[in-house]
Structures are given as structure tokens and as C-alpha cells.
Amino acid sequence: MNVNVTLETLAPSAVLLPKSAVVERSGRTLVFAYDAESSRAKWQYVTVGFENDELVAITEGVEAGQEVIVSGGFTLDHDSLVRVEE
Structure with a gap:
């Protein structure tokens, strides 16, 4: 016997990030945010x-x-100097 279930609910507003960012x-x-002005991780x-x-x-x-x-x-700490690679 198979059953299809659909759950509908309102999810709160959120920003989606890869798990590796957390x-x-x-x-x-x-998470570490990139501060472009100082080139540091915050x-x-x-x-x-x-x-x-x-x-x-x-x-x-x-x-x-x-x-x-x-x-x-x-491997980062607050205010670590970082370089952005594309």
C-alpha cells in the first residue's frame, strides 16, 4: 500500500546557505561573512x-x-585575513 502525503505550512523568511558555511x-x-572593505572574515x-x-x-x-x-x-577566526578566489 502506498500513500502520498503533502504537508503545507508557511516557512519563516530565511537565507539558504550550503551546510559547509555553518x-x-x-x-x-x-557563519563567517566576508567584509570586502577590510578583506577579513567576520x-x-x-x-x-x-x-x-x-x-x-x-x-x-x-x-x-x-x-x-x-x-x-x-580554520578561520574572527578578523582573519582572507582572499577571495573565483
Whole structure:
């Protein structure tokens, strides 16, 4: 016997990021934002709403359009000098 189920609900407004962008430090969840003016990584505490195997929905702490470092966050610290590669 097969059953198809559709769940409909309103999800809060969120910014979607790859899971690799999210880091946990001292029990708190954060991402590193890129500050183009100083070429430095700035950590920002975030709230994760939903997640799956690839993406996380950030409901607080990051704004749409903000540049976020999506790899190498485990080796960064606040105010680390970074270089953007394309």
C-alpha cells in the first residue's frame, strides 16, 4: 500500500546557505561573512530554521545578498585575513 502525503505550512523568511558555511564554536552556531572593505572574515551568530543534507535555512543573523564564506570556516577566526578566489 502506498500513500502520498503533502504537508503545507508557511516557512519563516530565511537565507539558504550550503551546510559547509555553518560552523559551531563554543556551542553556538555561526557563519563567517566576508567584509570586502577590510578583506577579513567576520563571524556572525545565526539561527538555523530548517536543514536538509545540503542546505540550511538561516532565519536570523544573515541578510540576503551578504557575502558568506562557504568553505574553510573551520580554520578561520574572527578578523582573519582572507582572499577571495573565483
